[in-house]
Amino acid sequence: MIKAMLRVVMLLLSGVGVAQAQAPANAMMVSDGWVREMPANMRMSAAFMVLMNHSMDAVSLLKASSPQFERVELHRSMPVDGVMRMVEQSRIPVPAQGKTILKPGDWHVMLMMGKAALKAGDTVDLTLSFDNGQELSLVVPVKKMPSHAGMVPPSAAGHGMLHQGHEMMQQGHNMMEQGQQQMMDHSMMGHQGMQHGMEQAGEAAKGSMPAMQ
Numbered sequence: 001m002i003k004a005m006l007r008v009v010m011l012l013l014s015g016v017g018v019a020q021a022q023a024p025a026n027a028m029m030v031s032d033g034w035v036r037e038m039p040a041n042m043r044m045s046a047a048f049m050v051l052m053n054h055s056m057d058a059v060s061l062l063k064a065s066s067p068q069f070e071r072v073e074l075h076r077s078m079p080v081d082g083v084m085r086m087v088e089q090s091r092i093p094v095p096a097q098g099k100t101i102l103k104p105g106d107w108h109v110m111l112m113m114g115k116a117a118l119k120a121g122d123t124v125d126l127t128l129s130f131d132n133g134q135e136l137s138l139v140v141p142v143k144k145m146p147s148h149a150g151m152v153p154p155s156a157a158g159h160g161m162l163h164q165g166h167e168m169m170q171q172g173h174n175m176m177e178q179g180q181q182q183m184m185d186h187s188m189m190g191h192q193g194m195q196h197g198m199e200q201a202g203e204a205a206k207g208s209m210p211a212m213q
């Protein structure tokens with residue numbers, strides 16, 4: 001706990017130093033956030049979203065956390081020796097005036113050791129820390145995996161959702177309602193061998209595990 005707090009303090013300090021030379025502290029916005037519903041016997045999931053950088057400088061996501069999970073990592077799914085695996089990343093870069101899409105099969109925020117099961121309609125609290133010193137708090141809806149992996153579910157609310165502060169709760173709410181309308185009967189999980197992946201995860205080399213995203 002103390003270690004974790006120290007890490008946060010260090011992150012904040014380093015973030016402040018960088019912020020002076022780089023993007024303003026409100027450069028980053030997040031839209032279309034969602035968390036995949038957990039299978040019945042798993043305490044692991046992933047968060048997906050669009051990270052938008054409105055500044056003239058590149059900004060990276062350095063850290064994500066959630067009170068609902070013991071451990072949160074930044075991951076990217078990529079082929080390793082011909083097999084798709086999830087590889088831990090130290091940062092998720094977002095180009096100046098650009099965006100990075102976190103989606104199944106690509107960049108994602110890995111949610112591990114969940115304290116409770118998550119079903120479609122639930123929400124997840126997330127805090128994102130960027131290297132420009134900015135910190136964003138989000139409430140994102142839990143949804144079933146779309147039937148086509150790699151697709152980001154459409155969102156009628158579009159650009160500019162999940163702003164900072166109190167607006168966000170409202171936005172999260174709207175998204176949740178949309179998520180319920182978009183719920184699909186069928187999830188990809190059965191096709192992706194998640195169970196198998198889960199069994200292996202504990203033994204997987206650090207920073208790499210079988211791709212579930």
Ligand SMILES: [Cu+2]
Binds near residue numbers: 110
């Ligand atoms: Cu992952």
